[in-house]
Amino acid sequence: MIDAQGRPIHYLRLSVTDRCNLSCLYCRAEARVEPLPREDLLSFEEIVRAVKIACELGIDRVRITGGEPLVRQGICGLIRMLRENCRISDLSLSTNGLLLADLAGELRRAGLNRVNVSLDSLKPDRFRTIARGGDLARVLAGIERAREAGLAPIKLNTVVMKGVNDDELVDLALFALERGLTIRFIELMPIGEAITSGLWPTAHLSATQVQQRLAAEFHLLPAEATPGSGPARYFRVEGLPGRIGFIAPLSAPFCSHCNRIRLTASGELRPCLAHDHGLSLREPLRKGDEDRVKALFLQAVGAKPPGHGWGEDRETLTTMADLGG
Numbered sequence: 001m002i003d004a005q006g007r008p009i010h011y012l013r014l015s016v017t018d019r020c021n022l023s024c025l026y027c028r029a030e031a032r033v034e035p036l037p038r039e040d041l042l043s044f045e046e047i048v049r050a051v052k053i054a055c056e057l058g059i060d061r062v063r064i065t066g067g068e069p070l071v072r073q074g075i076c077g078l079i080r081m082l083r084e085n086c087r088i089s090d091l092s093l094s095t096n097g098l099l100l101a102d103l104a105g106e107l108r109r110a111g112l113n114r115v116n117v118s119l120d121s122l123k124p125d126r127f128r129t130i131a132r133g134g135d136l137a138r139v140l141a142g143i144e145r146a147r148e149a150g151l152a153p154i155k156l157n158t159v160v161m162k163g164v165n166d167d168e169l170v171d172l173a174l175f176a177l178e179r180g181l182t183i184r185f186i187e188l189m190p191i192g193e194a195i196t197s198g199l200w201p202t203a204h205l206s207a208t209q210v211q212q213r214l215a216a217e218f219h220l221l222p223a224e225a226t227p228g229s230g231p232a233r234y235f236r237v238e239g240l241p242g243r244i245g246f247i248a249p250l251s252a253p254f255c256s257h258c259n260r261i262r263l264t265a266s267g268e269l270r271p272c273l274a275h276d277h278g279l280s281l282r283e284p285l286r287k288g289d290e291d292r293v294k295a296l297f298l299q300a301v302g303a304k305p306p307g308h309g310w311g312e313d314r315e316t317l318t319t320m321a322d323l324g325g
């Protein structure tokens with residue numbers, strides 16, 4: 001599938017649940033949000049049918065996400081079904097890691113290639129403050145089990161927040177570098193709870209600022225991208241096996257290379273992370289109308305905007321100028 005900008009779209013972000021067992025400061029409201037009724041969620045059979053059609057249209061990479069994908073009952077079964085029915089070259093999953101220690105082996109055996117684990121702090125109390133719950137020790141155990149299970153490469157995702165966790169950049173980088181993991185420092189984005197909680201824009205730090213701080217500690221050498229590297233720039237440090245990456249959706253947007261489309265847990269196809277509108281596949285999937293599902297994929301790809309547009313409104317522009325971003 002090629003969109004109106006000429007971008008080849010071959011990567012599907014597949015949300016399998018709207019539920020999460022954490023409510024991170026930058027992502028999710030703390031007040032209990034009513035989860036979607038079960039009947040609104042796509043069943044595993046419906047998900048597989050949608051992914052199979054997506055693959056026939058050219059999707060070859062799938063990342064399972066959420067909410068927190070590991071809270072969806074039977075997730076390993078879904079991965080097995082995707083492996084058996086769809087031609088996917090790279091099947092990965094993003095997780096907060098809380099349930100990973102228990103599931104890593106089974107996920108690997110079901111056919112998952114690799115995992116990305118969110119890790120915003122190595123301090124247990126701070127971890128709980130940022131995630132508004134959870135247990136850092138469980139996440140660290142999950143990372144270890146994932147390594148043992150051969151889910152490689154393991155990538156850690158750190159959302160950098162000024163005044164919240166930016167004093168841990170060096171410790172987090174060392175944690176990854178010494179263990180042969182890849183850590184990606186991500187710029188805080190103006191979405192969801194980041195806006196409501198007031199973190200955006202005050203806690204935003206540009207990837208350049210983060211890189212400068214790390215360069216003061218490590219001699220950063222440009223590194224080859226790891227498999228499935230997407231929009232990050234990567235660096236290595238002589239003598240240490242891990243990698244450091246920077247993802248800069250705001251200061252260096254990668255929209256012109258965006259190859260993604262998203263499918264929500266309720267079956268809505270969304271062409272862009274920054275836009276809430278989408279096209280629903282649910283009814284045609286339930287009716288078994290494959291031609292309609294195919295047509296909706298092509299329509300969604302056709303409607304993919306050129307960019308996220310975060311720099312285009314006056315308020316964001318001013319803020320980014322203030323930040324030197």
Ligand code: SAM
Pocket residue numbers: 020026027065066067068069094095096097116117118157158159186187188189190191192194
């Ligand atoms: N629960 C899974 C996890 O923790 O990876 C998957 C879903 S989570 C929304 C996916 C990624 O989005 C996480 O790495 C998280 O850090 C990132 N994210 C969420 N809100 C963000 C924001 N406002 N700015 C930057 N990254 C954000």
